[in-house]
Amino acid sequence: MAKAINENTALIEALFDIFRNHGYEGTTISLLSEVTGLQKSSLYHHFPKGKEDMLKAVVGFVSEKIHQHVITPLLDEEVNPEKRFSNLIATITRFYSDGRKNCLLNVLNLGDTKVEINKLQNDDYIAWLNALIQLGKDAGLDEPEAKNWAERFLVIVEGALVIQRLTNDLQTFERHMECEKKLFSQFSGQQ
Template sequence: MARLVAERADIVPALGELFRTHGYQGTSLALISERTGLGKGSLYHFFPGGKEEMVQAVLAEIDGWFESEIFAPLRTGEGEDEMAARARIAAMFAAVDAYFRSGRRACLIGTFALGQVRERFTVVIDGYFWRWQVALAGALARAGVPAHEANGIAEEVLVGIQGGIVLAHARDDAEVFRRTLERLRARCRFAL
């Protein structure tokens, strides 16, 4: 029997893409097995809790990625000047564009939020958006945005990103997402 996978972390990204495009119920074990190249034996070896545990692992990985690549950078730089804070916000937009592949890639957390599945993963979904918004609002404030506006603009940005993904998918046109990001960038600059 050929050994294919060293760690379970190796297949989590693949699982993520599957859940993204087929949803929770739509991602059958047969499909997972086919796409990952792993039989049920391996699958249940790495994830004794089955599909539920796979989703948890995926969500944790996504959350971790955003935490270290997006949220944390937004939060750091407490003593920085306004220009540095602006640069961090610009970096966030670039990272978001790359991660969501200009809207061609769906947001798993956003997708889950819309359906019944939400209830099974409330904590993660809640925390993800909340931490993002707080971190962004903080960076905006440090960039010179009036405190009472920062939180609202941060919410506006998150709304725009999620909506941009939906519309880019509907139209099958990445430009929709790029234009949206550009508008949001301008909105942040304009508020200064």
């Protein structure tokens, strides 16, 4: 049973890796078949409703990851704000493979995005944003300051991924995360 779960998550992780790299239109069943080692029909056994179902599974899987490894730790008041923030950066640095992997939030919202998918992703974004705002306030920012800072941080995360992908400069993401860390400890230290 546990093995089955692991196999399933391994499968979904493989799908995730393709979707985040190629986008929805760029991801073909043939490609998913190659990467997973499963025949196309075997993929349809796991996801009877097809490609869109696979994407939904991936989005749900990522959503769980975000809540578990990003949002919950962000709200853990037993850890001091600065440590929480540096933990966050460590987590997302891993999650984006030092900026070499794309963000689903960026890749999927092109063209005629499925409304349902967009809604799921927007919910995750809002949850992440709110957790960041709370962290900002815990670090001494007032409400509007915290809102500005939180949104700005996520903007920089997404932007840094875009620029790194464009330039292939593998330090881009790290550079901007370091910069954010410094900024945070500035107003965190003033408290």
